[in-house]
Amino acid sequence: MSGYKHVVSGYDRKEAEVRRMLDAPRPSVPPELAVRAAERGMRLLRRRRALRRVGWVLLTAAVVAFCVWAAVTEPWAAPPEGTTPPLRHW
Amino acid sequence: MRERQAARERRRAREFEAFVGGAGGRLLRAALLLTGEPADAAEAAERLLTRALARTYAAWDRLGGEDPYDHTRRELAAAFARTARRYRHARGGVLERLTPQERLVLVLRLHEGIAEEQAAACLGLSVERVRVICTRSVAAMRSRRAAS
Numbered sequence: 001m002s003g004y005k006h007v008v009s010g011y012d013r014k015e016a017e018v019r020r021m022l023d024a025p026r027p028s029v030p031p032e033l034a035v036r037a038a039e040r041g042m043r044l045l046r047r048r049r050a051l052r053r054v055g056w057v058l059l060t061a062a063v064v065a066f067c068v069w070a071a072v073t074e075p076w077a078a079p080p081e082g083t084t085p086p087l088r089h090w
Numbered sequence: 091m092r093e094r095q096a097a098r099e100r101r102r103a104r105e106f107e108a109f110v111g112g113a114g115g116r117l118l119r120a121a122l123l124l125t126g127e128p129a130d131a132a133e134a135a136e137r138l139l140t141r142a143l144a145r146t147y148a149a150w151d152r153l154g155g156e157d158p159y160d161h162t163r164r165e166l167a168a169a170f171a172r173t174a175r176r177y178r179h180a181r182g183g184v185l186e187r188l189t190p191q192e193r194l195v196l197v198l199r200l201h202e203g204i205a206e207e208q209a210a211a212c213l214g215l216s217v218e219r220v221r222v223i224c225t226r227s228v229a230a231m232r233s234r235r236a237a238s
Contacts, residue, residue, distance in 0.1 A: 011225070018231045019200045021184055026115030027122060027129050030136065034110035037140045038103060041147025048148070 102150050110143060113159050117142075117166065123197045124170045124190075126180020134177070142166040163202060167212055170194060187234050192227040199224050 121135035142165035146158055153161060170177070171194060180186035185193045198209040199220070210220045 037143035040144035
């Protein structure tokens with residue numbers, strides 16, 4: 001590397017210095033950590049799946065209830081006349 | 091259907107185990123720098139990492155090409171930022187003089203080597219803010235070194 005002129009700004013040099021301070025051998029990961037994380041992740045997945053299922057069931061129930069109500073009350077039908085027509089030609 | 095799901099779960103478990111085996115040490119080191127614990131008493135760091143890894147496991151099938159390491163790092167940063175108040179008083183480690191936020195920025199920028207823009211997006215700060223915090227932390231670290 002002799003003769004190679006490396007130009008770094010002052011700030012980059014300072015950053016590199018701190019980066020070296022952060023360098024350390026990596027700690028060993030306890031083997032049960034991965035197992036615990038996987039179990040917890042599985043629980044999270046199951047909970048999300050169950051929540052989604054409950055959401056779908058609720059939505060379906062709401063749609064069915066609305067359809068039944070609409071079929072029974074027929075809210076689009078014209079309301080019956082409030083007054084009877086006058087009696088003629090009797 | 092059930093069989094296919096079981097096969098997918100087995101494959102996910104296998105891939106996840108291989109991922110933790112490869113990247114776990116580096117991630118635990120980052121977590122240790124964040125919590126400011128000595129390397130031989132890493133309970134909080136391990137707890138943070140377990141939580142982040144669990145969320146990565148849950149998202150494994152939906153990662154869609156995203157690097158699981160990046161996902162876990164983002165979860166780790168978010169989990170730490172949410173509970174930063176607990177780590178105000180570091181009990182050791184090189185970053186013990188810094189505030190939790192300074193530690194977070196320094197770890198993302200210098201230990202993980204991610205770009206300012208990416209770090210800013212990850213932390214929900216502006217790029218200028220990240221730059222200011224990083225400069226301040228670097229200065230604090232160097233003065234600490236000069237003092238010791």
